Amino acid sequence: MSLLELTDIAVEYHAPGRDRVRAVDGVSLEVRPGEIVGLVGESGCGKSSLARVAAGLAAPTAGGVRLHGEAVTPLGRRQRRRAEIGLQMVFQSPYSSLNPRRTVLSQLLDGVPAEVGDRAERRRDALGQLTRVGLDEAAAGRYPHQFSGGQLQRIAIARALAARPRVLVADEPVTALDVSSQAQVVDVLAELVEQLEVGMLFISHDLALVRRLADTTAVMYLGRLVETGPTERVWRRPKHPYTRALIDAIPSADPDAGLPRVLNGEISDPGAVHDGCRFRGRCAQAFSACGDEPELAGDDHTVACWLENEDTERVA
Amino acid sequence: MSADPDTDELLAVENLAVRLPGPDGPVPVLEDVSLSVRRGEIVGIAGESGSGKSMTARTLLDLLPTGAEVSGTLRFDGAELDHRDRKAMHAVRGHGIAMVFQDPTAAMHPMLSVGRQLTEHMRVHLGLTRTQAKARAVELLEQVRLPDPEGALRSYPHQFSGGQLQRIAIASALAARPRLLIADEPTTALDVTVQAGILGVLDSLRSDFDLSVLFITHDLGVLASLASHTCVFQHGRVVESAPTADLLRSPEHPYTRALLAARTDPAEVP
Numbered sequence: 001m002s003l004l005e006l007t008d009i010a011v012e013y014h015a016p017g018r019d020r021v022r023a024v025d026g027v028s029l030e031v032r033p034g035e036i037v038g039l040v041g042e043s044g045c046g047k048s049s050l051a052r053v054a055a056g057l058a059a060p061t062a063g064g065v066r067l068h069g070e071a072v073t074p075l076g077r078r079q080r081r082r083a084e085i086g087l088q089m090v091f092q093s094p095y096s097s098l099n100p101r102r103t104v105l106s107q108l109l110d111g112v113p114a115e116v117g118d119r120a121e122r123r124r125d126a127l128g129q130l131t132r133v134g135l136d137e138a139a140a141g142r143y144p145h146q147f148s149g150g151q152l153q154r155i156a157i158a159r160a161l162a163a164r165p166r167v168l169v170a171d172e173p174v175t176a177l178d179v180s181s182q183a184q185v186v187d188v189l190a191e192l193v194e195q196l197e198v199g200m201l202f203i204s205h206d207l208a209l210v211r212r213l214a215d216t217t218a219v220m221y222l223g224r225l226v227e228t229g230p231t232e233r234v235w236r237r238p239k240h241p242y243t244r245a246l247i248d249a250i251p252s253a254d255p256d257a258g259l260p261r262v263l264n265g266e267i268s269d270p271g272a273v274h275d276g277c278r279f280r281g282r283c284a285q286a287f288s289a290c291g292d293e294p295e296l297a298g299d300d301h302t303v304a305c306w307l308e309n310e311d312t313e314r315v316a
Numbered sequence: 317m318s319a320d321p322d323t324d325e326l327l328a329v330e331n332l333a334v335r336l337p338g339p340d341g342p343v344p345v346l347e348d349v350s351l352s353v354r355r356g357e358i359v360g361i362a363g364e365s366g367s368g369k370s371m372t373a374r375t376l377l378d379l380l381p382t383g384a385e386v387s388g389t390l391r392f393d394g395a396e397l398d399h400r401d402r403k404a405m406h407a408v409r410g411h412g413i414a415m416v417f418q419d420p421t422a423a424m425h426p427m428l429s430v431g432r433q434l435t436e437h438m439r440v441h442l443g444l445t446r447t448q449a450k451a452r453a454v455e456l457l458e459q460v461r462l463p464d465p466e467g468a469l470r471s472y473p474h475q476f477s478g479g480q481l482q483r484i485a486i487a488s489a490l491a492a493r494p495r496l497l498i499a500d501e502p503t504t505a506l507d508v509t510v511q512a513g514i515l516g517v518l519d520s521l522r523s524d525f526d527l528s529v530l531f532i533t534h535d536l537g538v539l540a541s542l543a544s545h546t547c548v549f550q551h552g553r554v555v556e557s558a559p560t561a562d563l564l565r566s567p568e569h570p571y572t573r574a575l576l577a578a579r580t581d582p583a584e585v586p
Contacts, residue, residue, distance in 0.1 A: 042507045043478065149365070178364045178534045183578040205507045208580040249512040251537040253576060255561035259519060259541045260512040266477055 002030035003199040004054065004087070004167045009063035011049040021271040023049040025223035026063070031167060031199035036190065038214030038231065039203045040246065044267045046223040047203050048171055054201055055089040055169040056080075067167065085113075088165035092172040094152035098144045104130070104155055105140035111162030129158040133188050150181025154188060161192065168193070168200045174209065186213050207246045211235050219243045222278040223270055229301030239303040241283050277306070325391075326528050327353040327376070327413075327496055332388035334375055342385060345371050346552045349388070353496060356526040358518065360539035360560060362575065363549030369532045371552070373498045376530075377413060378405050393495060410441060414489035418501040420481035424473040430484055431469030438491050456487035459524075460517050479510030483517065490521070497521075500532045515542055536575055540564055548572045 011024040023046040031037050041047045052058040053065060059074035066072065067087055088111075091097040099107060108126035116125050127137045133154040144152055153173060160168055170189065174182040190213050193200050204210050210217055211231055218228040219242065227240040238244045248261035265282040268274075277283070277290040289306040296304040332349040335342035346368045353359045361369045374380050376390065378399045390397040392412055398404060417423050425433055434456070435449035444452060450469065457465035460483040473481060482502055489497060499518065503511035519542060521527045531543055539546050539560055546563050548556040548571065556569040567573045 042509055179536075180364055180575060180578040207508070212580045246509065249509045251508075251511070251515070251535070251540060253537040253540050253564050253579065255540050255564050257541060259515055260508075262512045262516050263509045266479065266510070 003033050003068060004031040004201065005066040005069075006030070006050070006054055007064050007066070009050060009053055009065070010061045011046065011053060011058070012061040019271050022061075022273065023223055023270055024053070024060075025273075027220070027223075027225055028063075029054075029201070029218060029225070029228075031201055033166070033199055034194060034197045035216065036193055036200045036202055036214045037216045037218060038210030039201060039218050039220060040205065040207050040210050041220035042205055042267050044222075044270065045220045046270065047205075047220050050220070051089070051169050051171040051201065051203050054087075056084060056087050057089065085163050086166040088160035088163055088168055090153070090156050090160050090168060090170040090173045093176050094149060094156045095144070095176075097156055098152060098159075100144050103141055103143060108140070108155075108159050108162050111159050113164060126162060129162045130155070132161065132192065133158045134184070148181070149177050150185055153177060153181075153185050157185070157188065157192070161196070166198055168198055169203075170200060171203045172205070173202075175204065175206075182209065189213065206250070207235070207243075208250050219246065222267060222273060224278060224304065225296055225302075226279065226305065227301075227303045228296070229298075229303075233301050237301075239298075239301065239308050240279075240305045241285050241307070242279050245282075277304075324355045325352055326355045326357075326393060327530070328389070328391040329372070329376075330389040330391075332372070332375065332386070332390065334371060334380065334387075335385040336381060337383040344552060346375070349549075349552075349554055351547050351554065351557065353528050353530055355495070355528055356522055357545070358522055358529040358531055358543045360536075360543030360546040361530065361532045361549060362534065362536050362539060362546060364534055364575075367549040368552035369549045370500055372549075373415065373500050373530065373532060376498065377409055377415060410437070410492045410494065412494055413496045413498060414492070414494035415498040415500065416482070416485050416489050416502045418504050420478060420485045420505075421473065423485045424481060426473050428472075429469065430471055430473065430476075434469065434484070434488050434491065437488075441492055452491070453487070456490055457484070459490070459521065460484070460487045461513070462487070477510075479506050479513060482506065482510075482514055486514075486517065486521075490527075494527075496528045496530065498530045498532070501534070502531075503538065504534070511538070518542065535579060536564065536572075537579055548575065 006029045009024055009027045013021045013023060027050055039047050053060045056072040057075050064071055070083060072084055105126055108129055109122060112122045112125050116122050127140055130137060130139055135154055174185050202214055214231050217231045217234040219226050221242050227234060227243045234243060238247060245263040249263060251260045263282060268281060276293055280286045280290045285307060294304045294306050296302045329349060329351050332346055334346040335344050349372055363369045375386060386399060392408060431453060434453040438444050438449040438452055453469055454465045457468055462468055462480060462483045503514050518529055522529060533539060543560045546560040547554045550571045556563060556572045567576060
C-alpha cells in the first residue's frame with residue numbers, strides 16, 4: 001500500500017493581466033514506506049510546484065494528495081491535524097529555512113510531539129535527532145550562523161525528523177552545498193529512510209545524485225512526467241530522449257569523456273505550451289507522430305514517447 | 317611591458333599569501349599559493365567552500381576587503397601586478413582580467429536593459445560610439461550563443477533564465493577583450509543541461525579567441541574535459557597541482573581522492 005499518493009495533480013498560476021500558466025499538468029506519483037522516489041527535471045519544469053503540493057503547503061488546482069489513504073488539506077490559517085504532521089519538508093536553502101535568532105535546540109523542539117513526555121524527555125529526544133544526523137549534542141545550544149551549509153542542512157533534516165514524519169519531501173536539499181557535503185547529506189538521508197521506514201520524495205535537477213539515492217526515478221518535463229521506473233533501469237536504459245539528454249549533460253571525471261553533450265534550447269515557457277509532445281522542439285529524434293501528445297505507457301518502466309510506442313512504427 | 321618571448325605565460329602567481337583582519341589579529345586565508353596560466357589555456361581551481369579558491373581570484377583583481385595583507389608575486393602579461401598602483405590596477409581590470417560570478421542575477425542591474433548594461437562600459441572604457449557599441453554587443457552575444465541578440469539588448473534581466481543571464485554576464489565580461497577570464501563557480505547555480513552549454517561556450521572562446529580562463533569550481537568533474545591543468549585547494553593552500561588528466565587518473569593527495577570519491581560519476585557504470 002502506498003504511503004503518499006498524488007493523483008492527477010495540476011497546478012496553475014494566474015498572474016493578473018497574463019494568461020494562466022499550468023506549471024504541473026496531470027502528474028500522478030506514489031511513495032511507499034522505505035522508498036525513495038527521485039523526481040528529476042530542469043528549472044521551470046514544475047518540480048517545486050509539485051513538491052509544495054505533495055507536502056501540503058499549497059493547494060493543487062486539480063487532483064488530490066493522500067497520506068495513508070487520507071486526503072491532505074493544504075496549509076492555511078489553522079493548526080495542522082496530527083496525522084498531517086506526518087508530512088515534512090526539507091527545503092533547498094538551509095540558511096533561510098532555519099530561524100537565525102533561535103538556538104538549534106529550540107527549533108528542534110518545535111517538531112518533537114507532545115506525546116514524547118515532559119520537558120526533559122522532549123529535550124533528550126531532540127538531542128537524539130541531532131546525533132542521528134551525525135552532529136554533536138553540543139550543537140544544540142548554538143545558533144544557525146555558527147554552522148556550515150552542510151551542517152545546517154543536517155539540522156533541517158533533524159528538525160523534520162523530530163516530528164516523526166512518515167513521508168519526507170526534500171526539494172533540492174543539497175543543491176546549495178559543496179560536492180563533499182552533498183555526499184554526506186545524501187548518505188544521511190538514505191540511511192534514515194531505511195532505518196525509520198519513512199518514504200521520501202527527493203527532488204533534484206541532478207540525475208547523478210538521484211541515481212545514488214532513489215529506488216524509483218521519475219523524470220519531469222514542462223509539467224508532465226515523461227519517464228518513470230526503477231532507478232538503475234532508467235539510468236542504464238533510458239527510453240525518453242530527454243532522460244538520455246539529462247544523463248549526457250552530466251560532466252564525467254573521466255578525462256577522455258569529452259565535454260558533456262549539450263541539449264539544444266531551453267525549457268520553453270510553461271505559459272505557452274504547444275500541442276503534441278512538449279519536448280518536440282528540443283528533440284533530435286522528433287518525427288511526424290510527435291504532433292500528438294504521447295501518454296505515459298508501460299508497466300514498470302513507463303515512458304511518454306512515440307519512439308517507444310509499437311503502433312507508431314506503422315504510422316511512420 | 318613586453319612578455320618574455322620564450323614563454324606564452326599570461327599569469328603567474330608565486331608564493332601568494334593573504335591575511336585578512338580578524339577580531340584576534342590577522343587570519344591567514346591563503347598561504348604559499350603558486351599557479352600559472354598560459355595564453356589560450358583553461359586552468360581549473362577546485363576545492364570546497366572556504367578553501368581559498370575565491371580569495372585567489374579576488375586577490376588578482378584587488379577585490380579584497382580593506383586591511384588585507386598581501387605578499388608574494390603576481391605577474392600578468394609580463395608585468396608585475398602592483399596593488400598599490402591604482403591606475404595600473406584600473407587598466408588591468410576589465411581590459412586584462414575580467415570576472416564572471418556565481419549568481420548571474422546578482423551581477424546584473426534589474427532595472428536597466430541588457431543593451432544599456434552591455435554597451436555602457438564599452439562606451440566609457442573603449443570610447444565606442446552608440447552604434448559601434450551596439451554592434452559589438454550583438455557580436456558578443458552571438459559568441460556566447462544567445463538566441464536573438466538584437467531582441468536581447470532590448471530586454472531586461474528578469475526576462476531571461478539563469479543560464480541565459482550567465483551567457484550575458486560572460487559577454488559583458490568579454491566586452492573589453494580581456495586576455496584572462498576568471499570564472500568563479502559560473503555554473504554552480506545552474507541546471508546540468510545549462511551547465512553543459514556554458515562549458516561549451518567557454519571552451520570555444522578559448523579555441524577561437526585564445527582566451528585564457530581560470531575556472532573555479534567545487535566539482536572536479538566539470539574540469540575533466542575543460543581545463544588542461546588543475547590546482548586543488550584545501551585550507552588556503554594548493555595541495556595538488558597537475559595536468560588535469562593525470563590528476564584525475566592518479567590523484568596523489570588524499571584530499572583530491574576524497575573530492576573525487578564524493579561525486580557521483582556517470583562513467584562509473586560497472
